[in-house]
Amino acid sequence: AVVSTQSTGTTVDTILSDFKVWFPAKIWPFSCYSAGAIEGLFPELVDVSMDEARLEFLKAKQTNSLQTYTNQFESDGQKIMGFVNKVSGTPKSELLNLVKQKIGSSVLASATSSSGGNVFGSSGPSTNNPFANNTSSASSGAFGLK
Secondary structure, eight states: OOOOHHHHHHHHHHHHHHHHTTTTTTOOSSOOOOBTTBTTSOTTOOOOOHHHHHHHHHHHHHTTOHHHHHHHHHHHHHHHHHHHHHHHTSOHHHHHHHHHHHHHHHHHHHHHHHTTSOTTOOSSOOTTOTTSOOOOOOOOOTTSOO
């Protein structure tokens, strides 16, 4: 399958537009993001609902670890804010390369699954994502953020 440069460019314009209004529009920061049919474009954005956050808060309150929860929640929020700011300031050409790479990976994964390969697509995140967190730290935040 061939992806047109025009549709890929439009996707990149949409991404840049969405990320530039993320905070002014008061979008819940713990939201995942998908541009069109490209899933997993930004694995750094983990979806955590307000109810899930509230449940974690109540658990922390019951175990007298509210300060730890609050610190982690704020830290995770700061990481997301930094990531969104980084993406919104990324040159269009870099995002275009990332989108093309992800589309190519999706097409390849689709072809592999239809030919008896891995039914779930690729075995993990691409190491060529300029936004990926390449640390090998085993620690994770309150919501699985690293």
